[in-house]
Amino acid sequence: MYPIIVFSVTGLLMLFLGLSVSKKSLLPINLVFLIIGLLSNFIDWDAPGLYFNNMVEVSNSLILVQSVVILAGILVAGLSSRLFEDAVDHPAEYYALMQFAIVGALIMVSFQNLIMLFVGLEILSVALYVLAGSDKRNLRGNEASIKYFLMGAFATGILLFGIAMFYGATGSFDINSGSSVANNLPEGKIFFWIGLIFIFIGLLFKISAAPFHFWTADVYQGSPTIFTAFMATIVKTAVIFALYRLAVYSFSFEYANWSKFLVIIIGLSMLIGNLTAVYQSNFKRILAYSSISQAGFMLLSLIGLGEQSFGNLGFYTLSYAFATISAFGVFLIVSNDQLVDGRPNENINVFNGLFKRNPDLAVILLISMLSLSGIPLTSGFWSKFFVLNDAATKGYLWILIVGIVMSAVSLYYYFKPIRATFGNTESESITVSSLAKATLYVCGAMTVLLGVAPNLFRGLF
Amino acid sequence: MLTLSLFIIPLIAGLILLNVKSKSLAGSISILISLVQIAVFGYAFSVFKGNSSLLVFDKPWLSDFAIRFHLGIDGLSIIMVGLTVVLVSLIILAVKNLNYENIPKMMGLILLTEAALIGVFSAKDIFLFYFFFELALVPVYLIANFWGGENSSKITFKMLVYTVFGSLFMLISFVLLYMRGQSADIESIKVTVSLLPNLIKQILFWGLLLAFSIKMPIFPFHTWLPDAYSKSPTPATMLLSGLLSKMGVYGLIRILLPFAPQGIEVYGEIVIVLATIGLIYGSVIAIKQNEIKRLIAYSSFAHMGLMAGAVLTLSVTGLQGAIFQMVAHGVNAVGLFYIAKIIFDKTGSRSLTTLGGMTQSAPLLTVMFMVVLLGSVALPLTNGFVGEFLMLKAVFDFNHVIGILAGLSVVFGAVYMLRFFQKTMYGPSNDTTINITDIGAKEMMVLVPIVIVVLLTGVFPNLILDISGSFVNSLGVLNK
Numbered sequence: 022m023y024p025i026i027v028f029s030v031t032g033l034l035m036l037f038l039g040l041s042v043s044k045k046s047l048l049p050i051n052l053v054f055l056i057i058g059l060l061s062n063f064i065d066w067d068a069p070g071l072y073f074n075n076m077v078e079v080s081n082s083l084i085l086v087q088s089v090v091i092l093a094g095i096l097v098a099g100l101s102s103r104l105f106e107d108a109v110d111h112p113a114e115y116y117a118l119m120q121f122a123i124v125g126a127l128i129m130v131s132f133q134n135l136i137m138l139f140v141g142l143e144i145l146s147v148a149l150y151v152l153a154g155s156d157k158r159n160l161r162g163n164e165a166s167i168k169y170f171l172m173g174a175f176a177t178g179i180l181l182f183g184i185a186m187f188y189g190a191t192g193s194f195d196i197n198s199g200s201s202v203a204n205n206l207p208e209g210k211i212f213f214w215i216g217l218i219f220i221f222i223g224l225l226f227k228i229s230a231a232p233f234h235f236w237t238a239d240v241y242q243g244s245p246t247i248f249t250a251f252m253a254t255i256v257k258t259a260v261i262f263a264l265y266r267l268a269v270y271s272f273s274f275e276y277a278n279w280s281k282f283l284v285i286i287i288g289l290s291m292l293i294g295n296l297t298a299v300y301q302s303n304f305k306r307i308l309a310y311s312s313i314s315q316a317g318f319m320l321l322s323l324i325g326l327g328e329q330s331f332g333n334l335g336f337y338t339l340s341y342a343f344a345t346i347s348a349f350g351v352f353l354i355v356s357n358d359q360l361v362d363g364r365p366n367e368n369i370n371v372f373n374g375l376f377k378r379n380p381d382l383a384v385i386l387l388i389s390m391l392s393l394s395g396i397p398l399t400s401g402f403w404s405k406f407f408v409l410n411d412a413a414t415k416g417y418l419w420i421l422i423v424g425i426v427m428s429a430v431s432l433y434y435y436f437k438p439i440r441a442t443f444g445n446t447e448s449e450s451i452t453v454s455s456l457a458k459a460t461l462y463v464c465g466a467m468t469v470l471l472g473v474a475p476n477l478f479r480g481l482f
Numbered sequence: 483m484l485t486l487s488l489f490i491i492p493l494i495a496g497l498i499l500l501n502v503k504s505k506s507l508a509g510s511i512s513i514l515i516s517l518v519q520i521a522v523f524g525y526a527f528s529v530f531k532g533n534s535s536l537l538v539f540d541k542p543w544l545s546d547f548a549i550r551f552h553l554g555i556d557g558l559s560i561i562m563v564g565l566t567v568v569l570v571s572l573i574i575l576a577v578k579n580l581n582y583e584n585i586p587k588m589m590g591l592i593l594l595t596e597a598a599l600i601g602v603f604s605a606k607d608i609f610l611f612y613f614f615f616e617l618a619l620v621p622v623y624l625i626a627n628f629w630g631g632e633n634s635s636k637i638t639f640k641m642l643v644y645t646v647f648g649s650l651f652m653l654i655s656f657v658l659l660y661m662r663g664q665s666a667d668i669e670s671i672k673v674t675v676s677l678l679p680n681l682i683k684q685i686l687f688w689g690l691l692l693a694f695s696i697k698m699p700i701f702p703f704h705t706w707l708p709d710a711y712s713k714s715p716t717p718a719t720m721l722l723s724g725l726l727s728k729m730g731v732y733g734l735i736r737i738l739l740p741f742a743p744q745g746i747e748v749y750g751e752i753v754i755v756l757a758t759i760g761l762i763y764g765s766v767i768a769i770k771q772n773e774i775k776r777l778i779a780y781s782s783f784a785h786m787g788l789m790a791g792a793v794l795t796l797s798v799t800g801l802q803g804a805i806f807q808m809v810a811h812g813v814n815a816v817g818l819f820y821i822a823k824i825i826f827d828k829t830g831s832r833s834l835t836t837l838g839g840m841t842q843s844a845p846l847l848t849v850m851f852m853v854v855l856l857g858s859v860a861l862p863l864t865n866g867f868v869g870e871f872l873m874l875k876a877v878f879d880f881n882h883v884i885g886i887l888a889g890l891s892v893v894f895g896a897v898y899m900l901r902f903f904q905k906t907m908y909g910p911s912n913d914t915t916i917n918i919t920d921i922g923a924k925e926m927m928v929l930v931p932i933v934i935v936v937l938l939t940g941v942f943p944n945l946i947l948d949i950s951g952s953f954v955n956s957l958g959v960l961n962k
Contacts, residue, residue: 397613443627
């Protein structure tokens with residue numbers, strides 16, 4: 022609860038600081054704000070309950086998930102130094118928007134009332150529409166922003182319609198009220214079902230699960246890389262936990278019905294995401310399609326819905342955040358080093374010879390790619406293992422086999438950049454700012470550490 | 483604890499070496515580590531007969547999944563761990579004197595491979611086994627990629643995708659097994675596995691077989707092998723052919739045999755036929771090869787086929803032969819690839835058409851080469867003979883026709899190996915070979931131990947067969 026307040030205040034503060042403080046000192050201030058937010062998160066530790074007139078819930082598990090969101094924000098901020106100092110005119114605004122986006126994500130993770138879900142999603146989305154188009158001189162960025170806005174607004178509309186139907190069926194916005202229609206006759210449940218389907222569609226759209234994924238690749242490619250990383254991790258985390266809360270509290274008594282459809286969506290996401298990624302040569306598009314398949318894997322925990330599923334999902338999002346942010350981080354550094362027509366080179370060949378140019382970056386990229394493809398002894402293996410095991414215990418064996426085969430397919434495109442790093446090149450070595458270096462080291466080290474001892478984090482749930 | 487230290491020492495040393503810059507320092511560290519490993523292994527071997535608890539390390543890893551970090555050493559493991567420790571030491575000695583850039587990093591990666599291999603050969607938990615099985619490939623992949631020549635990234639990538647694809651089927655089988663039995667311990671799965679429904683048993687058999695047969699490889703999954711062996715740098719090739727391919731055979735014996743005995747009884751014949759096809763096919767192609775690394779690669783593929791066939795006969799002789807041959811082939815393959823590398827460094831050529839007459843200027847090399855080569859063609863009193871004889875007998879007992887066809891491979895083996903020897907060492911010298919120098923003490927330090935092992939285990943096969951015998955007899959799933 023406290024970080025919601027902290028970030029609302031520091032976000033506004035940041036806007037004013039942008040007028041008076043020099044560009045260089047904004048990043049340290051931003052990091053301090055984020056760390057204060059992260060620490061304030063733990064004030065509520067062991068004090069579970071409902072706050073703000075039953076609007077948000079606080080519990081230890083939710084605090085851990087919210088910490089994942091804030092941590093992702095810190096890591097992204099750690100990578101942002103060069104970008105903001107050089108390229109952007111008013112960095113304070115973007116820092117402020119990132120903090121507002123985090124507020125939205127925090128609300129979505131812990132909402133107790135569907136109105137809060139809507140408010141959280143809007144705070145998150147509106148901030149991201151702006152961030153996606155923050156590179157005003159880039160045509161693709163403008164396209165991405167407009168596309169994201171139109172599609173996102175449409176999805177929000179569908180979600181809102183679903184919430185209205187839910188209210189109509191139950192007479193309440195509280196997420197626990199879903200079960201009150203459990204005993205109704207089938208004819209009476211029709212509004213509830215429309216509401217359920219529309220809420221699911223709206224949120225699946227945001228998490229870019231197939232077949233609602235069409236906006237993903239263009240938006241990921243067009244947005245500035247740093248915000249793509251932000252989008253990929255924070256939006257996914259917030260939305261999947263919003264879905265999880267709905268699945269557990271509002272819709273669980275209809276599990277047998279909707280899980281059949283959801284599992285098809287999961288299979289589609291894995292197939293479309295992985296098979297399309299194979300044909301991409303733009304690194305950001307590869308990660309965009311990979312994020313579609315990762316969304317499929319995350320949704321598996323909704324199929325599992327067991328005692329451990331929440332912890333498994335938390336572990337998944339943390340592991341995904343480390344791997345994705347380090348992949349985008351390495352890419353950000355390398356692509357800004359090699360300009361094509363005055364713009365960063367986004368093709369896979371930007372990694373050519375990276376192992377000779379900067380072996381540290383190459384190793385971090387290797388770890389991150391291994392983790393995303395789910396190779397053992399990286400956290401990515403365990404995260405996939407946990408969610409697949411969850412789904413398989415519910416009897417969906419075929420999704421287990423699809424998941425494992427698709428992991429094998431994903432190796433192909435995750436290893437494209439790795440292969441490139443071993444190529445020969447005449448280019449000079451790359452220097453990295455110490456803050457970005459530290460951030461990447463943390464991501465790499467944590468990926469391996471969680472791969473060896475997953476229960477360090479998962480055991481906390 | 484001893485097993486754990488065998489695993490931990492190279493792991494830590496490998497990670498340290500990755501950050502060492504000086505070549506001589508890296509060389510001394512890695513040789514020191516090799517000596518320590520040999521000493522620890524010697525101690526482990528001395529307590530092994532007493533069934534000491536020193537060899538077991540068992541700690542819970544993921545307690546709510548009953549996955550344990552469980553290492554232990556039995557009769558099969560001690561042979562394979564010994565082979566790993568000795569061969570890695572020899573490879574390190576060999577690499578120290580080769581002209582590669584960035585030797586410290588290469589040494590580090592070799593030691594990391596050793597750690598993973600020891601993990602594979604001593605894991606008592608299926609998930610642990612799977613992890614190390616996958617992990618062993620990563621450092622070798624990096625060596626092959628970074629030190630390989632043109633096109634190496636494409637070729638090693640093929641190998642990587644092939645083998646990871648295979649191991650994913652192993653993962654599917656393991657997850658299935660685990661979900662049915664709620665245990666990940668190899669020993670307890672052995673007990674419960676016969677209660678599974680038939681469908682699961684079949685999935686298990688084919689899934690595991692696919693994983694191991696890609697790793698070895700067995701025909702028709704061998705297409706990654708010739709390029710990967712011949713285009714990778716020699717250290718990677720030595721690791722791949724000497725040790726990583728043995729993980730496949732080890733997996734057959736350790737996992738497939740106790741987990742899917744009915745599957746082997748029903749479908750074993752198909753696999754033995756495939757293995758025999760591979761054996762003859764590999765030998766015939768080896769006869770036609772002019773590139774020496776490719777020749778050894780195909781001969782290696784042929785030998786692996788026979789090992790797979792022998793294991794699947796489910797007989798004591800077959801298993802004994804296969805275990806013995808794992809050691810023999812590991813030593814011989816490392817020796818042959820090292821000799822090929824020496825020849826290439828001295829002459830700049832790997833082609834049989836341009837080589838010849840080296841014996842006049844390099845008599846010592848000729849002698850060493852001859853002994854390793856005879857081991858490889860299975861001449862009596864060398865190590866190759868014992869393994870091949872036992873394996874062929876097992877295959878012959880299983881089915882006379884297949885046995886006779888498999889026996890042809892001995893003839894083919896003599897043809898391609900002696901042709902290899904004749905075209906490099908004998909005949910008139912030419913421009914490429916006239917000015918070479920003989921091998922010196924540095925090369926002898928690697929080759930002499932290999933020659934000693936070739937002869938010693940050839941004359942006293944019971945040094946190994948006694949140890950493996952007690953293990954094979956304890957398996958309890960064999961026909962005779």
